[in-house]
Amino acid sequence: MTELKIIGKKVPRHDAIEKAFGLTCYADDFFMPGMLYGKVLRSQYPSAKIVSIDTSKAVRLKGVKAVLTAKDVPRNESVTRFGQTHAMGGGFEGLYRVLADKKVHFMGEAVALVAAETEEIAERALRMIHVEYQPLPCIFDPVEAMKPDTPQVEEGKPNIVTHFEVVKGEVEEGFAEADVIVEHTYRVPFVDHAYIEPESGLAWLDESGVINIRVSTQVIEHFRTVADVLDLPHNRVRVIGTYLGGGFGGKEDITVETFLALLTSRTGRPVKLTYTREESILSHSKRHPYVMIYKTGAKRDGRLTSLQAKLVSDAGAYVYLSPWVLLYSMVNAAGPYRIPHVRVDGYTVLTNNTFTSANRGFGAPQVCFAYESQMDELAKQLKMDPVEIRKINYLRKGETLATGQVLEHAVALRETTEKAFQAFGECTPGKGNLKIGRGIASGMTSYGRMIFLHDTSRSYVSIELDGSVTIRAGVQDIGGGQASSLCHIAAEVLGVPLEDIKVYIADTALTPLAGTTTATRQLYMSGNATLMAAREIRNTLLKKAGEMMKMDPQRLDLADKEVVDTQGSGKNLSLIDAVKACASDGLPLYHVGLFKAPFRNLTQYERIEGQVFPDFTFGTHAAEVAVDEETGEIQVLKLIACFDVGRAINPSSVEGQLEGGAIYGMGYGLMEEVIMEKGVTLTPSFSEYLLPTSMDVPDVETILIESGEGVGPFGAKGVGEPSVCSVAPAICNAVYDAIGVRIYDLPLTPEKIVKAIKEK
């Protein structure tokens, strides 16, 4: 292919245009005639036996059309599969109940469902359902929950869901060789996704009895699970994904889909169900809190010798994605560093807290906070520059992670670190109580799913008789430009302007299945599938055009809706004429690209070895902070994100991801925490759960490095999740630089800073 025409250019996204005029319909914006409103009755106890449920009063209330409890769910115990088609086993697939049966495991667990003519009636009906609970002993601390003789969250099963290990060399040998050793315990909190659009969906039965669910989801392929729960064939449930008002991993698990399917199937009427903000915070998944004991040793010259870590993650009351999140943490636990001896033990443990699952970064930000804090602590002990100690130890292309995975592509960390640091510019002067400090942190985050999931994606591309292009892909667009990047790719390959491309997304009945919009995988997977499909059509067109122009197709290119002779004969053919000629010859003007990620099976589950991910994205965050020594308030003055993005398909979207990710990470570092006390969420609204506002943010500076070595289309890497990973430790390191106090648990609230200064 000749030089790139659209790829790499800052171009407005089609969805941005629609959204700016208020034209986009999100899940809650749909209405249907005869529509009922669904509501969920939720547990008031973190652990209790359900003695009885009396729904008789609620059922009799005028306007109530259905009241459902566990006994109404055909298959109430379901296995969480998360959209993948390859069965895993090995403890990865946690059982969960759609509606609590005999026992509740956490506050906010769904106990009963109501559908009624209005929301008010549905709410009133909830209050009329009488549930008799008998409180049971609870356990809230995951470290306690690991001990024998503590209450079991799931009767007859140990609280420890998973134990993984990573072993390389002999850590004790490594520590014996070390000149300095640092050891600390780090803690990170529960975090809410806080998408501005709460969970929502609308379901209806069509004339053939198929359950249609239009929903805000990152995974339309939950249609299989919904069908299994209702004991229906998979092809009798259709999921249509809307453009999402944010996902961040919180719409990766099923939210309202099964509830809607049950209610619409029982009433025969359309049902809408939208969570309140409080319900979203109380009952849906959170980012895993971790307790992380880290010990790292280094030689006097800065070379790392040994790293030992023990990770304990709080899975909450149901397994969900906890083992998978932990597995990501295991691979990331030693960071992007060359360390001869590594041992990591990871546990994920059930408690009676709200369940935890995917959240942007998926286990990587937790361990990054620990290993990047350790790097700065080592630098201090060794009186080295934090940049220098990292540069000495960064892995290079061709080297291996502690798990044995070879880094086959560019590892641009030296460059990202240098550029991020240089971008600081002049230091802001301190004043009185205001102390200024600078910190950096680097990270690695995978993009693409774990290769033993045998991940695939499909994308259909066709060219119409007028030269316009249609894409159909089961891609969920969560706001990152997942759909528009497919348009960019097709436009590039087929030489048509962006406005001539229409993409239809996220419909299990009509769009080829493209897998989940999770794991920073959509550009990599569906981008490649679209590229394959578009290239197939391009080849058909160029071959035909070559015949028509009596030229070798090799010298032809597609640009501006023309077939162009690249050798400058000036003889061009209109794209439409080439399309028409192909159509009249019966040549296929469509193609379904099927992209397969590398596949590999796990030979055993406990010890993590060998290649786990297709590739990683590497980057560095640099933060300059002002800390008020009196009030403990931290202001981030500068925040720089420098990443090797492989290739920026649309630099505007890439910058957007890095800017938004940096602030998402800043919230994690400074203010965000779902506070749970004895299983009760004390932060059920945005006036208690604080996320960054426009007043809190610095102008994030983004620096894109394009190694061209990603495994995505045109050498792109994924950036959605990597963009969050190393912000919190960069800020924490900057705070240390400012006031000489190190905090070991996030978030860095003013209270903790003031307390730590006093104890200095």
Add this chain to the structure above:
Amino acid sequence: MNGKKQTGKEVVLKINGKEEKVFCQPGETLLYVLRNRLYRTEVKEGCGKGDCGACTVLLDGVPVDACLVLAYQAEGKEILTVKGLGTPKNIHPLQKIFIENGSIQCGFCIPGQLLSAKALLEKKPRPSREEIKRAISGNLCRCTGYKKIIEAIEEASEKISHQ
């Protein structure tokens, strides 16, 4: 409320320059009536408590959370939603620059951001960056980190004041 039968009434709401009659109950918020009775779904609901700003509309030019205003209170006032700001054929500079600058990701907060920005620029055509930040401080955004939104408002203020 108190078990008594509610008595609603018809109110006239002037939305984006057009008067619309709608029957509503005394306790219904402007947000509820706009979305559920008039299907003005361009006004988004993010929390229903005045914490997130997604439902921001302009009432006589003043940004308010529609979830905190009763529909009755909006009678006789000019209500502006994002669809009244501009259309694809008659685009407002704020919308144009938000699109071109990559200020929109998931887009759920954008109607509110645009209206808060519009109110600011009406009051203060050339605001400082700090004033821009303050004007949208009630509009939470989880995707963008605000930078491209702030930049776009700044750029729009230059464009508009040069017109």
